[in-house]
Amino acid sequence: MEKCRVVFSGSGGQGVITAAIILAEAAVLFENLNAVQSQSYGAEARGGATRSDIIISDSAIHYPKVIQPNVLVCLTQDAYNKFYQVIRPGGLLIADTRYVKTGKKVDAQQKEIAMFETIMDRIGKPIAFNICMLGVVISLTELVKPESIMKVLERRIPADFLDMNRTALDIGIKLGEAALT
Amino acid sequence: MSENVKFVQGNEACAEAALYAGLDFYAGYPITPSSEITEYLAYHLPQIGGKFLQMEDEIASLCAIIGASLTGRKVMTATSGPGFSLMQEALGYAIMAEIPCVIVDVQRGGPSTGLPTHGSQADVNQARWGTHGDHAIIALTASNHQDVFSITVEAFNLAETYRTPVILLLDELVAHMRERLVIPEPGKIPLVDRLKTSVKEGVDYHPYLPREDGRLPMSDFGGVHRFNVTGLFHDMWGFPSSEPSIVHGLLRHLVDKLENRAHQLACYKEYYTEDAEQLLLSYGSSARSALHTVENRRKRGERLGLLELQTLWPFPEDIVREKCAGMKSVIVVEQNMGQVLQAVKLAVDEPAKVFLANRIDGVFITPADILNILRLIQGKGV
Amino acid sequence: MAIKDYLRERFFPHLWCPGCGHGMVLNGLLRAIDKLGMSKNEIVMVSGIGCSSRITGYVDFHTLHTIHGRALAFATGVKMARPELNLIVPMGDGDALAIGGNHFIHAARRNIDITAIVMNNRIYGMTGGQFSPLSGENIRATTAPYLTIDPSFDVVELAKAAGATFVARTTTYHIQQVSDIIGKAILHEGFSVVEVLSQCPTYFGRKNKEGDAVDMVQHFKKNTTSIGSKAKQENPDLIERGIFVQTELPEYCSEYEKMVQRAMKGQ
Numbered sequence: 001m002e003k004c005r006v007v008f009s010g011s012g013g014q015g016v017i018t019a020a021i022i023l024a025e026a027a028v029l030f031e032n033l034n035a036v037q038s039q040s041y042g043a044e045a046r047g048g049a050t051r052s053d054i055i056i057s058d059s060a061i062h063y064p065k066v067i068q069p070n071v072l073v074c075l076t077q078d079a080y081n082k083f084y085q086v087i088r089p090g091g092l093l094i095a096d097t098r099y100v101k102t103g104k105k106v107d108a109q110q111k112e113i114a115m116f117e118t119i120m121d122r123i124g125k126p127i128a129f130n131i132c133m134l135g136v137v138i139s140l141t142e143l144v145k146p147e148s149i150m151k152v153l154e155r156r157i158p159a160d161f162l163d164m165n166r167t168a169l170d171i172g173i174k175l176g177e178a179a180l181t
Numbered sequence: 182m183s184e185n186v187k188f189v190q191g192n193e194a195c196a197e198a199a200l201y202a203g204l205d206f207y208a209g210y211p212i213t214p215s216s217e218i219t220e221y222l223a224y225h226l227p228q229i230g231g232k233f234l235q236m237e238d239e240i241a242s243l244c245a246i247i248g249a250s251l252t253g254r255k256v257m258t259a260t261s262g263p264g265f266s267l268m269q270e271a272l273g274y275a276i277m278a279e280i281p282c283v284i285v286d287v288q289r290g291g292p293s294t295g296l297p298t299h300g301s302q303a304d305v306n307q308a309r310w311g312t313h314g315d316h317a318i319i320a321l322t323a324s325n326h327q328d329v330f331s332i333t334v335e336a337f338n339l340a341e342t343y344r345t346p347v348i349l350l351l352d353e354l355v356a357h358m359r360e361r362l363v364i365p366e367p368g369k370i371p372l373v374d375r376l377k378t379s380v381k382e383g384v385d386y387h388p389y390l391p392r393e394d395g396r397l398p399m400s401d402f403g404g405v406h407r408f409n410v411t412g413l414f415h416d417m418w419g420f421p422s423s424e425p426s427i428v429h430g431l432l433r434h435l436v437d438k439l440e441n442r443a444h445q446l447a448c449y450k451e452y453y454t455e456d457a458e459q460l461l462l463s464y465g466s467s468a469r470s471a472l473h474t475v476e477n478r479r480k481r482g483e484r485l486g487l488l489e490l491q492t493l494w495p496f497p498e499d500i501v502r503e504k505c506a507g508m509k510s511v512i513v514v515e516q517n518m519g520q521v522l523q524a525v526k527l528a529v530d531e532p533a534k535v536f537l538a539n540r541i542d543g544v545f546i547t548p549a550d551i552l553n554i555l556r557l558i559q560g561k562g563v
Numbered sequence: 564m565a566i567k568d569y570l571r572e573r574f575f576p577h578l579w580c581p582g583c584g585h586g587m588v589l590n591g592l593l594r595a596i597d598k599l600g601m602s603k604n605e606i607v608m609v610s611g612i613g614c615s616s617r618i619t620g621y622v623d624f625h626t627l628h629t630i631h632g633r634a635l636a637f638a639t640g641v642k643m644a645r646p647e648l649n650l651i652v653p654m655g656d657g658d659a660l661a662i663g664g665n666h667f668i669h670a671a672r673r674n675i676d677i678t679a680i681v682m683n684n685r686i687y688g689m690t691g692g693q694f695s696p697l698s699g700e701n702i703r704a705t706t707a708p709y710l711t712i713d714p715s716f717d718v719v720e721l722a723k724a725a726g727a728t729f730v731a732r733t734t735t736y737h738i739q740q741v742s743d744i745i746g747k748a749i750l751h752e753g754f755s756v757v758e759v760l761s762q763c764p765t766y767f768g769r770k771n772k773e774g775d776a777v778d779m780v781q782h783f784k785k786n787t788t789s790i791g792s793k794a795k796q797e798n799p800d801l802i803e804r805g806i807f808v809q810t811e812l813p814e815y816c817s818e819y820e821k822m823v824q825r826a827m828k829g830q
Contacts, residue, residue, distance in 0.1 A: 028188045034361060036359065037358065062469045067547065240633060244629065248642075252645045274630050403607070403645045408626070409571075418573070420573075421628075
C-alpha cells in the first residue's frame with residue numbers, strides 16, 4: 001500500500017488521541033502493517049485544537065509526523081480552521097456537522113457527516129463519539145478492517161462497554177457507506 | 182498476532198527493555214517527558230517482586246539506586262533535563278565509586294524549565310561534562326523503539342561490565358511516539374551479570390584493586406566482605422587517600438577504562454554509505470528525519486548516506502573519521518546548537534567540510550529542513 | 564566482642580580534633596551494637612559529608628561514605644533493596660538538616676527502618692567553622708562575624724512533626740544514655756532519630772568562648788535535664804534529654820511487601 005498520512009483533530013475530551021492510537025495499533029497488531037502515532041503534548045494540547053498524527057504503511061516509516069495528510073478529520077470548528085489548509089490536494093476531509101461549518105475552497109473531498117448527532121440519537125451519550133468517527137474513517141478509506149478495531153477495543157475496554165463501542169463503530173461504518181454514495 | 186509484538190511509546194520500550202535486562206530496583210521522580218517510564222515500572226516492578234520507589238526529588242532518586250546497586254541489584258532511574266541537572270553530583274559519585282547504574286534522560290528543550298513538552302537533543306554535552314572533575318562517561322541513544330529496546334539492554338550490560346553509570350539519552354519525540362516493538366525472546370539478547378569476587382570469607386578482599394584486565398569484581402553489601410565506599414579519592418581498600426600516586430592511578434583508571442575502549446564501545450548504524458558522496462551524521466529522533474531524507478534523495482539519484490550514532494560518549498572518533506573521509510561534505514543533523522557537530526569537527530581530517538542542520542525551536546526537524554541545508558551546501562540556494 | 568574489634572585500626576589515627584565529641588558518640592554507638600550482639604555483616608552504615616560522616620571509614624561494617632546531605636537517600640536505597648540489613652546513618656547538623664533537610668523529613672514521613680544519628684555540634688567543622696541551621700541566634704561563626712540572626716531548628720520537634728516513630732535526644736556528657744538510646748533506636752522498627760549534642764572545641768568552642776572540651780561537656784551537663792523533670796519546670800531554658808517518641812506504626816519496607824502481595828494477585 002501507499003503510505004497513508006492521517007490527522008485527527010478536535011478538542012480535548014473528544015477522544016481524538018485515543019482514536020488515533022486505536023487505529024494505529026489495529027494496523028500494527030492485526031494487519032501486519034507499520035504505523036506510527038504521535039501527538040502534541042502539554043498544557044497547550046488541553047485547550048484549543050488537539051491533534052494526533054498517524055502514518056500507516058507496509059514499508060518502514062522514518063519521519064513520524066504528518067505534514068500533508070491524505071485524510072484529515074476535524075471534529076471542531078477550531079480544528080477545521082487551523083488545519084484544513086494542510087490537507088494533501090485530492091485528500092479526504094471528514095468534518096462533523098454538529099460542530100463544523102466547512103468552507104468551499106479546499107482542494108479535497110469534503111464529507112460533512114452527522115456523527116455526533118447520530119451517536120446522541122442512537123446511544124444517548126457522547127462517549128463513543130470517537131469510535132463512531134473511526135468507523136467513518138475505516139469505511140471511507142479501508143485502512144484497516146472493522147474486526148481489527150474491535151480486537152484492539154477488546155484489549156483496552158472493559159467488557160461491559162464493548163457492546164456500546166461495537167454499536168458506535170457500526171454506526172460510523174454505515175455513515176461512511178452512506179457518504180460514499 | 183504474537184504476544185511479543187507491541188504498539189507502545191518509546192518510554193515503554195525503554196522500561197520493557199530494562200525489565201528484560203534484569204532491572205529489579207527503580208527510583209524516580211515525576212518529570213515530563215520521562216514520566217511514562219516511572220509509571221510503567223510502578224505498575225510492573227511490584228508484580229515481579231522488584232522494588233519501585235518514588236523519591237522526594239531526582240537527587241534522592243539517583244542516590245537511592247546507587248545504594249541499591251551496592252547490594253547487587255540492577256538499577257535505573259529516569260528523568261529529563263532539569264532532573265538530570267540535579268543528579269550531576271551523585272552521577273560523579275557513581276563514577277568515582279564505580280557503581281553500576283543506568284540513568285535515562287528523556288531530553289526536552291532547555292535551559293531551565295525550557296520546553297517541557299517539546300523535544301530537544303541539547304543534553305549531549307551535559308551528559309559528557311555535567312558532573313565536575315575529569316572523568317569518562319558512557320552515553321547511548323536510539324532513534325526507534327526496537328533500537329531503544331536493544332540499546333537499553335546494552336546500557337545495563339555496559340554498566341555491569343565496566344562498573345560505571347551509563348546515560349541513556351532519549352528525546353521527547355521518540356519517547357512519546359508510538360510504533361511497533363517486538364520483544365525479543367528471553368536470551369536472544371545476551372545479558373551481562375555483575376562480576377562477583379571469588380575471594381573467600383576471612384581472606385582480604387580489595388574492592389578497588391583492578392584485575393589485570395582492568396575489571397573490579399564486586400562483593401554485595403550484606404555479604405561476607407565488609408568494605409568502605411567513598412566519593413573521595415581512595416586506595417584499594419576504598420579508604421580515603423590524598424597520596425598523589427593513588428590519586429593519579431585512580432583517575433587514570435576511571436578515564437582509561439572507558440576512553441581506551443571507545444572503538445569497542447561504539448554502536449552505530451550505516452545507511453547507503455558504500456557509494457555516498459555526501460554524508461548525513463545523526464542520532465536519536467533526528468536520525469529518523471535524516472534517513473527519510475536519504476531515502477528520498479536516493480530515489481532522485483543523489484549519492485547521500487547516513488551514519489547514525491548510538492554511542493555518543495566516549496565519542497567514536499575513529500569510526501567518524503573513517504566514515505567521513507573523502508566525503509564532499511558531512512552534515513550533522515541534530516536538535517541543538519551543534520553539540521555533536523563540535524565532536525565531529527574534532528574527529529575528522531577536514532573540519533571545514535562539516536556542516537550543521539539543526540532546529541532549536543522545539544519543532545521536530547523535518548526532511549525539508551535538512552534538504553534546505555543540503556541545497557545551500559551544494560550551492561543551489563534553498 | 565572487644566570494642567576495638569569493631570574498628571578498622573588500619574585506618575587510624577582518625578582525623579577528629581583533640582576533644583571532639585564525635586569519638587564519644589562512636590564509642591556509645593559501638594557499645595550499643597556490642598550489647599545487642601549484632602553481626603558486623605548485618606550492619607550498613609551510611610554517611611554524608613562532614614567531620615561526623617568520616618565515622619564510616621573507621622568502623623568494620625559495610626560502609627558507604629556518600630555526598631553531602633544525601634546519606635538518608637542512599638540508605639533508603641540500601642534498606643529497600645535488602646530490608647533485613649540494619650541501616651545506621653550518622654550525620655552532622657548541617658548534613659542532616661541544611662542540605663539534607665528534605666531527605667530527613669521524607670525518610671521520617673515514610674517511617675523506613677533506619678536509625679539516624681544527628682551529631683549536633685552546631686557548626687560546620689570540616690569547612691572551618693561556619694554556622695549551621697542548628698547554631699541558633701547570637702552565635703559567632705566564620706560566616707557570622709556579627710553574630711547569627713538565624714533561628715535554629717528543634718530536631719526533636721521537626722522529627723516528630725515529619726513522622727519519625729522514635730525520637731530521642733542526649734549529649735556526649737551522658738555517655739551511658741548515648742549507648743542506651745542508640746541501642747533502643749536500632750531495635751525500633753521504623754525511622755529513629757537520635758540527636759546527640761556533641762562538642763566542637765576547635766570552632767564552636769573557641770569562637771564562642773565556651774572553653775575547652777571539658778568545659779563544653781560540663782555545659783551539656785548543666786544545661787540539660789531529663790524529660791519532664793522538676794528542674795525543667797523550674798528552669799524552662801533547660802534542654803530536655805530522653806526518649807520523646809516511641810510508637811509502633813507501619814514500617815515502609817513491610818508496607819511495600821504487602822503492596823507486592825497485592826500486585827502479584829493483580830489487585
